Amino acid sequence: MGAMITSTPKMLSDSIRGAGLKVTESRLAVLKALESQSHADANTVFDSVKLDLPGTSLQAVYGVLTALTSAGLLRKIAPARSSARYELRTGDNHHHVVCTRCSAVQDVDCVVGEAPCLTPLHDSGFAIHTAEVTFWGLCPACQLTNS
Amino acid sequence: MGAMITSTPKMLSDSIRGAGLKVTESRLAVLKALESQSHADANTVFDSVKLDLPGTSLQAVYGVLTALTSAGLLRKIAPARSSARYELRTGDNHHHVVCTRCSAVQDVDCVVGEAPCLTPLHDSGFAIHTAEVTFWGLCPACQLTNS
DNA sequence: CACATAATCTTGAATTATTCAAGACAATTG
DNA sequence: CAATTGTCTTGAATAATTCAAGATTATGTG
Numbered sequence: 001m002g003a004m005i006t007s008t009p010k011m012l013s014d015s016i017r018g019a020g021l022k023v024t025e026s027r028l029a030v031l032k033a034l035e036s037q038s039h040a041d042a043n044t045v046f047d048s049v050k051l052d053l054p055g056t057s058l059q060a061v062y063g064v065l066t067a068l069t070s071a072g073l074l075r076k077i078a079p080a081r082s083s084a085r086y087e088l089r090t091g092d093n094h095h096h097v098v099c100t101r102c103s104a105v106q107d108v109d110c111v112v113g114e115a116p117c118l119t120p121l122h123d124s125g126f127a128i129h130t131a132e133v134t135f136w137g138l139c140p141a142c143q144l145t146n147s
Numbered sequence: 148m149g150a151m152i153t154s155t156p157k158m159l160s161d162s163i164r165g166a167g168l169k170v171t172e173s174r175l176a177v178l179k180a181l182e183s184q185s186h187a188d189a190n191t192v193f194d195s196v197k198l199d200l201p202g203t204s205l206q207a208v209y210g211v212l213t214a215l216t217s218a219g220l221l222r223k224i225a226p227a228r229s230s231a232r233y234e235l236r237t238g239d240n241h242h243h244v245v246c247t248r249c250s251a252v253q254d255v256d257c258v259v260g261e262a263p264c265l266t267p268l269h270d271s272g273f274a275i276h277t278a279e280v281t282f283w284g285l286c287p288a289c290q291l292t293n294s
Numbered sequence: 295c296a297c298a299t300a301a302t303c304t305t306g307a308a309t310t311a312t313t314c315a316a317g318a319c320a321a322t323t324g
Numbered sequence: 325c326a327a328t329t330g331t332c333t334t335g336a337a338t339a340a341t342t343c344a345a346g347a348t349t350a351t352g353t354g
Contacts, residue, residue, distance in 0.1 A: 022321050022330060042311080060332050062312065067331085080225030083311060097273045108271050124255050126244045128284035137275035169301060169350050189340080207303050209341065214302085230340060 007035060019071035029053050030064045034074065034088050039096075039105035041083040079105070079134055095132070099139035108135065154182060166218035176200050177211045181221065181235050186243075186252040188230040226252070226281055242279070246286035255282065 007015075012031045013023045021027065026049065033048035034040060040048070046061045065086055068074040077096060078084040082103035094107045154162075159178045160170045168174065173196065180195035181187060187195070193208045212233055215221040224243060225231040229250040241254045 024321075024331065026332075055333085057333055059313085059334085063331075066313095076227065078225075078227030080223065080231065084227065097271050097275065099273065100276075106271060106273070124244050124253060124282075125287040126246065126253070126282070126284040127290055128244065128282045129247075130283040132281045132283065134279045134281070135271075135273070135275045136277040136279065137273040140272040143274055171302065171350070173303075202304085204304055206305080206342085210303075213342095 007031075015073060016068075016071075019068075019073055021067060021071055024064075025053055026056055026060050026064050027068065029056070030061060030068065031073070031088070034086055038087045038107075039077070039085040041085050043083070045086065077105070077132070077134075079103070095134065097135040097137060097139075099142055100136050101138060101142040101145075104139045104141075106139070154178075162220060163215075163218075166215075166220055168214060168218055171211075172200055173203055173207050173211050174215065176203070177208060177215065178220070178235070181233055185234045185254075186224070186232040188232050190230070192233065224252070224279070224281075226250070242281065244282040244284060244286075246289055247283050248285060248289040248292075251286045251288075253286070 009028060012028050016023045016027050016031070029049040029052050030045055032052075033045045037044065037048065042058065042062055042065060045065065046056070046058050049056050049061060065074065065076070069076045069086065073089055074086045075089045076084055076086055079096070079098045082098070085105055094109050097106045097108050098104070156175060159175050163170045163174050163178070176196040176199050177192055179199075180192045184191065184195065189205065189209055189212060192212065193203070193205045196203050196208060212221065212223070216223045216233065220236055221233045222236045223231055223233055226243070226245045229245070232252055241256050244253045244255050245251070
């Protein structure tokens, strides 16, 4: 579960280049950060990136996250009440559980396997391209806290 | 679809009181606004409310929306890239389609009837109380616009 | 119905996440 | 290695939302 991917720099470079983007230190660092810590928000990614590249600005991280997201390398999730989170786009079909209290995010596989809820609708008039399922609840740690 | 509800002031008052809250002009006005325009954000609700109660502040609207939401009278939805939207809690089980371009929101019934995707999971360790499905796509109007 | 009390609203300001803009700099192409 | 275009840095702006203090009001009680 949440198996940590450990890509080589070359693999990361290739995926960035393959998406038609220039390969930069910042982009490599952001991908690396998200490999070790999925569902991180911009600020958390920023903190990780700074360890390797102290000169990096928060705005650069925002730019990289936006670029990689629209290139399809990252997936952005934005649950209510918390800042946007990012994860590597693995291609598998999973959803998220978000803690109502501390905003912790965890992956969950689709309960029903083939994701029937995600079947595109044709009667709405919308041209649907994505579906997203978010579960809300209390994470194990917050269940132990009273009130 | 999206059948407009037209409650009497008495009905609205009763539901507020029934939720253990004081009945105020602002709260009645917010509920009334959301009856005629579902999925409105705080600012839109504010504009509607001002028509009846010119002295109302935006902060009051935020307060009312928060109070009514935690009392269970409203449901708050917060799709990525757009501000939070509110709708009357009707008790039925429906989801939302959000336009990727203009952020329009529309209700959709659960594709599979009994909402299997919403079955609480027990293996995640989370105490799940809510599930939310959001579809993303282009609304009919935006499909006509060229990129 | 007047009062007390606690909830609610108003006004004004602060926060947080995120985006914009202009110029400096760096990655790819040839 | 020079040209080009994309990307990053710095500095500031925006938008949504929240906080705080005092004024006001809804509601239960006498």
